[in-house]
Amino acid sequence: MYEEVTGSLVQSYNICKRQVWLMAHQIIPDQEHPYIEMGRLIDDISYDRDRKKINFENVVIDLVRNDNGNLLVGEIKKSSKAVESARLQLLFYLYKLKQSGIDAKGQLFFPDERKKIDVRLTSESEMEVVSAINEIRDIINMDKAPAFKKIPYCKNCGYKEFCLS
Amino acid sequence: MKKPVYIFSDGELHRKDNTLYFEGENGRKFIPVENTSEIMIFGEISLNKRFLEFISQSEIILHFFNHYGYYIGSFYPREHLNSGYMILKQAENYIDEKKRLFIAQRFVEGAYRNIRQVLKYYQNRGKNLDDIIYAIERLGDLIAGTSDVNELMAIEGNIREYYYKSFDEILGNSDFEFDVRSKRPPKNSLNVLISFGNSLMYTTVLSEVYKTHLDPRIGYLHSTNFRRFTLNLDVSEIFKPIIVDRVIFTVVSKNIIKKDDFDQDAEGLLLKDRAKMAFIEEYENKLKTTINHRSLGNNVSYRRLIRLELYKLEKHLMEEQEYTPFVAQW
Numbered sequence: 148m149y150e151e152v153t154g155s156l157v158q159s160y161n162i163c164k165r166q167v168w169l170m171a172h173q174i175i176p177d178q179e180h181p182y183i184e185m186g187r188l189i190d191d192i193s194y195d196r197d198r199k200k201i202n203f204e205n206v207v208i209d210l211v212r213n214d215n216g217n218l219l220v221g222e223i224k225k226s227s228k229a230v231e232s233a234r235l236q237l238l239f240y241l242y243k244l245k246q247s248g249i250d251a252k253g254q255l256f257f258p259d260e261r262k263k264i265d266v267r268l269t270s271e272s273e274m275e276v277v278s279a280i281n282e283i284r285d286i287i288n289m290d291k292a293p294a295f296k297k298i299p300y301c302k303n304c305g306y307k308e309f310c311l312s
Numbered sequence: 313m314k315k316p317v318y319i320f321s322d323g324e325l326h327r328k329d330n331t332l333y334f335e336g337e338n339g340r341k342f343i344p345v346e347n348t349s350e351i352m353i354f355g356e357i358s359l360n361k362r363f364l365e366f367i368s369q370s371e372i373i374l375h376f377f378n379h380y381g382y383y384i385g386s387f388y389p390r391e392h393l394n395s396g397y398m399i400l401k402q403a404e405n406y407i408d409e410k411k412r413l414f415i416a417q418r419f420v421e422g423a424y425r426n427i428r429q430v431l432k433y434y435q436n437r438g439k440n441l442d443d444i445i446y447a448i449e450r451l452g453d454l455i456a457g458t459s460d461v462n463e464l465m466a467i468e469g470n471i472r473e474y475y476y477k478s479f480d481e482i483l484g485n486s487d488f489e490f491d492v493r494s495k496r497p498p499k500n501s502l503n504v505l506i507s508f509g510n511s512l513m514y515t516t517v518l519s520e521v522y523k524t525h526l527d528p529r530i531g532y533l534h535s536t537n538f539r540r541f542t543l544n545l546d547v548s549e550i551f552k553p554i555i556v557d558r559v560i561f562t563v564v565s566k567n568i569i570k571k572d573d574f575d576q577d578a579e580g581l582l583l584k585d586r587a588k589m590a591f592i593e594e595y596e597n598k599l600k601t602t603i604n605h606r607s608l609g610n611n612v613s614y615r616r617l618i619r620l621e622l623y624k625l626e627k628h629l630m631e632e633q634e635y636t637p638f639v640a641q642w
Contacts, residue, residue: 173395174525174626179314291631311607312620312627 151205152283154222157239160279161232162300164286164293169306171287176305182225189225189258206243210256218251220244227257227264229300234266235279241268242276314349316519318592320585322356327366345370350519353377354588373522375515380497381504381583383511386518386541388528395525401629402530409460415532415628415635416461420468422550422637424452427475429640430553434482444478461533468533468549475553476506479560487571488564497580504574504581505563508588509556510548512595517544517551517618524622547621554640555614559594568594603641 159166169175178184201208201220210221222237224230237253244251245268253266268276286293295310304310319325323336332343336355343351345366350373367374368389376384405411428448435441451471458464472493479490479502488502498504521528521544531542533549563569573587583591602611605620612620621638628635 172397173393174398175393175395177523178393179523294632308608308616308620309623309626312623 152239152280152287153205154207154236154239156283156287157276157279158229158232158236160283160286161235162229163298163304165295165310166304166306167283167286168289168292169309171283172292174309177308178305180305180307182303182305185225189223204243204247206240208240214252218244218249219254220251221254221256223256223258225257225259227255227260227262230255230264234264235275237266238268238272238276239279241266242273245273314347316350316352316596317343317348318352318354318589319357320354320589323358325351325357325359325363327363330366332363332366345372348372350375350515352515354381354585371522373519375518377511379582380580381508381511381588382496383514386515388518388522388541391527393523393525398525398626398629399527399530402527405629406530406532412532413458413461413464415625416464416546417455417458418635418637419533419546419549420464420471421452421455422639423468423553424448424455424471425637425639426550426553427471428452429642430557431475431478433642434478439478439481441478441481444474444481447474461535465533482561483564485564499581501571501574501581502560502564504583505560505569505591506556508583508591509560509595510552512592513548513552513556514541514544516599516615517547520615520618520622521547523619524626526622526626547618547625550621550637551614551618555595555598559591559598562594563591 156167156170159170201211208220209223212219212221220237220240222233222240224233227233233255237255241251241253253268255264255266257263301307301310319334321334321336321338323334326333326335330345332345332348334341334343348370351367352375354377364387367387371389371392373389374387376386378384405415428445431441431445431448435445448471451467451474454467455464458467476490476493479488483502488505489500490502491500493506494500494503495507498507518528518541521541526543528541528543531544531546533546534542568590569583569587573584575582575584599615600613602613603617604610605612605617608620617638624633624635627633
């Protein structure tokens, strides 16, 4: 067991299991990759009136806001293309908060698209999170990285050159 | 794309808030932090801790060269990519002698195949290299059967000895005769160019290693003693023939560097700054040259190819994909 499940592992989980394993083993993607630089920048310059980057256990939350007395946590993304994996990531944060007795609402932010999506932790989505966490743990504990499989996502992935070299 | 910055003049390197500048005889010159991958220092420079702190934060490596253009050492900022997993794999492959020999053999094989490719190119252009190619091929056949790294190193040395002899035939320039390989100090102009080019190559590979999860102190062909960088020396072997040596052939045959670009001083031959700069220009151009990469499906530069080579090594250490060295197609 190398490390606890984190938000970025949950996010990768829906896209590429190999990426989950590599990240968990700190084989992080090429930091000069334009999409990674772009992501860093978007995260940096958007919503700068809100509190940013809240560290909570092994979780880093992009944005925290007071929404009429309720706690609202947000995740900022470049595009809504991978909305499903972003949703699962945010659900994971909500789940972690709930475990510590904090009830929060979630919202996905896509500053480029001027779009927001509400995310709620229901009993159904909670099950989804728990099973994802368990499966991520199984992937991390694998001896070797899951074999490379080409998917459309590879085209813009920071691991592209690693996988294809 | 981040680029290396070369400093030839004497002066001081400073940090001012979140920027860097160089102060020399000709005033201030700012160094764009976001666009700088490494700083290559040939002049006499002073710097302070504040500067090193900022350089470290910005993940920029400093490479230092002495008066003669030899590599002295690097300021290698603390590792920013740390993978305990990868370091353990790297060490495991070093400690296990069979595993170490396998990787070392691949490096020598890559060097040999690229050397052969360079010679073949000139053979096709009418140079009389048949005997040398024959001798090198016989030696190349022995690589796979070596039983330890020392034996492998000896074969590599013999290949290089034959290879350097071919330079006279390739260059056909009496101002640049090879004679014997001499280092520290090199005894003739050609040896100065070889040493200078190799120094550049070592730093280029080191800079690429810095961007991976590999520890540069653990090499396979060159023994690790944990005090100096060796992995970059290993990987350089593969690229020296196709990058450094080709740059040498270019600068000599196009008269970019001539006999009078060298000064003799008490300790040895010295390449003038103007010639160093001309060499570096050709070298950087070579690194920027792109070739088509089959599995990636796009063009990659030679500099990028070095990084891909390191990724391949990582995958070998992870027992994913057996490492095969890059061999130039022409």
